[in-house]
Amino acid sequence: MARLQEHEGKALFKIAKMPIPQGAVAKTPAEARQIAEKIGKPVVIKVQIWAGGRGKAGGVKFADTPEEAEKIAALLLGATIKGYLVEKVLVEEKLSIDKEYYAGIIVNAQADARCPVVMFSTEGGMDIESVPQDKIALMNVDVIRGFKIYDALNLANKVKVPSAHITQVARLMVGLYETFKNYGARLIEINPMVVTKDGKVLASDCRITIDDSSVIRHPELGIKVARESGTPPTELDKIAWWVEEKDLRGTCYFAEMNNHIQGECFGTIGYHGMGGGGAMLGVDGLNKQGLRVPDFADTSGNPPASKVYRAVKLVFSQPGIDGYMLGGFMAANQEQWHHAHGVVKALREELPKRPGFPVMLLLAGNKEKESLEILREGTKDLNARIRIYGGERVYDTVGLAAEMKEMVLEYKKERKG
């Protein structure tokens, strides 16, 4: 996941010469104490996790003394907040807040825009979506022209930022845009941008998501899995990313997900789709038959057999699956024999460990006949429930899922008996 934690984002702000509160990251309570001593005044201690709303979840605390900072850090480090294990806290000077502003940049992909949008509001410190539209100043940026200091001043002026600190606010916005551009961000926010009682303007908190395809240009960010997701990467997600990173031919996507069935759940299917759009069709079909899908794997864009093989191995490495489905719900443009070879190799390793295991293989499109032959020949001696289909069933999500359910019920009964 290419989302940065607060302290990582602030490190980028520092490079852009944007004012941030004095502070540092602590991994132990003793470090937290040392940082607080160095700061020499009351501090705030913030857990470093990906989730927003840390304050309400008890992840942001204040301390008047270094001793107190150490105690609080001891409570927070190792705790689980919003499902995340806290491994680091950021210890910063406590700001005396006069006002809280908001600045953010997103990409507008709509046909009439296709550009970054800079947003600024004097209503900071809360979720920007809850701020009324008329309180937000917006500007679509022409990337060839760039974002200038007077653009920032005009945005701030529009929502009546006082002259006393308008230039500081504008400089922060320009720094934010530079960071957005230089690091290939998809989203970047300062929230809140704090105006202190002594008239300084600082980036007090930040949220940065780096565009997945830009991560490759920034090894210094140390992003392990360049994939957006609502949750931190699991061990399997990390292995899948390793597969992807090592070989850029085609795509091997894998992510574990929370897939719940409404009503009775008849089994869990390790799912391996092909080509995003079609791959989604398969999950829909399985869900409708009461079959849960714990992962979304997808190999597409003409990957080599080795990559397909690794994807199948990942799908099979999930505990508790009652079946495997290769959901090729598309007449592919790519030559399908690479898939056939990769799948056969993995099945020949996995199926001997699982007698009677339900396997549904749907493969259609370019070199279909040859590919189905490879699947049939390569699996005919295996002791498993294997069904192989081609183009005539390419959109039969319902029928194939129903067959899958039948096989799963038989298999489960057999294993019980």
Place this chain on the structure above:
Amino acid sequence: MAILLTKSTKVVVQGITGREGSMRAKFMRRMGTNVVAGVTPGRGGEEVDGIPVYNTVKDAVKNHGLFDVSVTFIPGTGLKDAVMEALDADIKWIVMPVERVPLYDILEMVAYGKQKGAMLLGPGSIGVNTPGIGALGWLGGSVEFANKHFVPGHVGVISRSGGQSGTLPYVIAQAGFGVSTVLHVGTEPVTGMSFSDVLPLFQEDPDTDVMAIFGEMGGSHEEEAAQLVKSGKFTKPIIIYVSGAWAPAGMKFSHASAIVERGSGSTQDKITRLREAGIIVVDNPNEIPGRLKELKEQGKLRVK
């Protein structure tokens, strides 16, 4: 569709000596496309399948005159410069079968293309196929597959999924119909052409009677298409499927564009807006052939 591709459309392939570039250049040529030259820096003077290779686009233009189209087979991080090179050589129609392009690069090349008055298809688009005329990119896969399953006819096809842009013509042919032009808009988070840029081309195309579209959650292609229909700028019948109804919010799938964020771009919301505009929305793409038959019976779709 003559608007996008004719037998005489002059094509240059950037990155022609690479694995994808050389294979797909041969494919395009065998599909009937007029591939005149290729470009790979450092490989000038060589040939790929009889196509001369030049070091720069400018050099190719010097030898062959202006090009109508460039198809770029360039790794994602190098795409921006290649596209700008093509734009500076006055190429007005660029097809980009390239994934993993840094987002800011996409924004820059799209802005530059707009300034130059060019059409940029993709990035992440596998291209265009007009049966009987030719292909740009690799839509159609292999000559054997494309010739068998991409039957000339009167259904225009647009897809946000590369795989589905091959599948819709396949099921349309099985149902006894054919396709006018098939086009994949691309899978990257921002693309140079959206449904609403492409539909007007199909509106003007005399070979297209109706549209079959494969949509997806996330982004705003479907909403914009609905708006176009509502405003009366597109008047031919549209049948659309939108995938991803089950997808958990906040999860991004293998298609960079298939992102469900903050409730906007959700499949349900798209379906509602499309239906409001009078567009035929199907629950499963296997319902498309049946809907085409209905349109034929209503006299809205020619078979041959």
